[in-house]
Amino acid sequence: MNSKIRWGILGCGKIAHAFAFSLKNVPEAQLLGVASRTPGKARTFGEHFAVEYIYTTYEELVNNPKIDIIYIATTHNFHYKNILLCLQANKPVLCEKAFTLNAKQAVEVIEMAREKKIFLMEAMWMKFNPCIVKLREFLAEGIVGDIRLIKADFGEKFPRDLKDRLFNIHLGGGALLDLGIYAISFARMIYGHSPILYKSEAYIGETGVDEESAYFLEYENKKLAMLYSSSRIEMPNDATLFGTKGMIKLKDFFHPSKIEWKLNGKRKIKTIEVPYDLPGYQYEILEVHDCLTNGQIESKIMPWSESIENMKTMDTLRKQWGLKYPEEI
Numbered sequence: 001m002n003s004k005i006r007w008g009i010l011g012c013g014k015i016a017h018a019f020a021f022s023l024k025n026v027p028e029a030q031l032l033g034v035a036s037r038t039p040g041k042a043r044t045f046g047e048h049f050a051v052e053y054i055y056t057t058y059e060e061l062v063n064n065p066k067i068d069i070i071y072i073a074t075t076h077n078f079h080y081k082n083i084l085l086c087l088q089a090n091k092p093v094l095c096e097k098a099f100t101l102n103a104k105q106a107v108e109v110i111e112m113a114r115e116k117k118i119f120l121m122e123a124m125w126m127k128f129n130p131c132i133v134k135l136r137e138f139l140a141e142g143i144v145g146d147i148r149l150i151k152a153d154f155g156e157k158f159p160r161d162l163k164d165r166l167f168n169i170h171l172g173g174g175a176l177l178d179l180g181i182y183a184i185s186f187a188r189m190i191y192g193h194s195p196i197l198y199k200s201e202a203y204i205g206e207t208g209v210d211e212e213s214a215y216f217l218e219y220e221n222k223k224l225a226m227l228y229s230s231s232r233i234e235m236p237n238d239a240t241l242f243g244t245k246g247m248i249k250l251k252d253f254f255h256p257s258k259i260e261w262k263l264n265g266k267r268k269i270k271t272i273e274v275p276y277d278l279p280g281y282q283y284e285i286l287e288v289h290d291c292l293t294n295g296q297i298e299s300k301i302m303p304w305s306e307s308i309e310n311m312k313t314m315d316t317l318r319k320q321w322g323l324k325y326p327e328e329i
Helices: 014-024 041-048 058-062 076-088 103-116 130-140 175-191 282-293 304-321
Strands: 005-010 029-035 053-055 069-072 093-096 120-123 147-155 197-204 210-218 224-230 239-243 246-250 258-263 270-273
Touching: 005 014, 005 058, 005 282, 014 029, 014 041, 014 282, 029 041, 029 058, 041 053, 053 058, 058 076, 069 076, 076 093, 076 103, 103 120, 103 304, 120 282, 120 304, 130 175, 130 246, 130 258, 147 175, 175 210, 175 224, 175 239, 175 304, 197 304, 210 304
Parallel strands: 005 029, 005 069, 029 053, 069 093, 093 120, 147 224
Antiparallel strands: 147 239, 197 210, 210 224, 239 246, 246 258, 258 270
């Protein structure tokens, strides 16, 4: 492999810009190509980031032999087809979350990656955040005991542009796949497995997507999670973990910079500061580089099984709400 790992970005939306900026902060990375099917978008993006190869078709990007890996930054509904396109061209893939629309699609793309022995990972950047890494270490020490309850919410009051992809059912819109995925992934990370019991309610807006939801999840050994996601109201976006010896709080839990904790019966709140460089996507990029350099086709931190199980959880919630995407009907 070249001294630098050469990236191509498929899609030129907001998240692609943030990712491209993070690539510039990784010395071993080079953004070599970009593609968008929207006229002029790839050109504007490419000129802004000084990209050598600028395409108006995805096929040209994935078939460029000089590109080592593709980052998929399209809307949720396209992830499945985009991943397959890359894998068929023998290109390693980092795909933005939510990984696919449903678990069935996730299983199919992972089976292809396994058969072809090609790297594939869901871009759950939260798991590589330095503060989240520190949290896992802190929990392993058992200072606050056994975690029995998790409360987490992620809500933003988005402009009610019903043509925006967040409100468009044909683009895999809805708060669950966009925001709720973080809370679900966080709870699974803490407990180490998927829920066994689901109780949830959702507000489905006029475009047919979930705009607000609350879900009560039970895990093995009666461990619980109370999770919320919304595109209609602003929430604290915090997570609180209640253990048998104490509690932990994370502000902006999907990209925290400090851990606050206290022991039962104590008033003093202790803080562990874990600063990091913004925007923060560079940490998942470094994981991808490690995997590619070491010949791994699957990340140990964000394994395929986790992507599948998180999609199964969201499938179950959507089934309770009666929410199906057009591809599923």
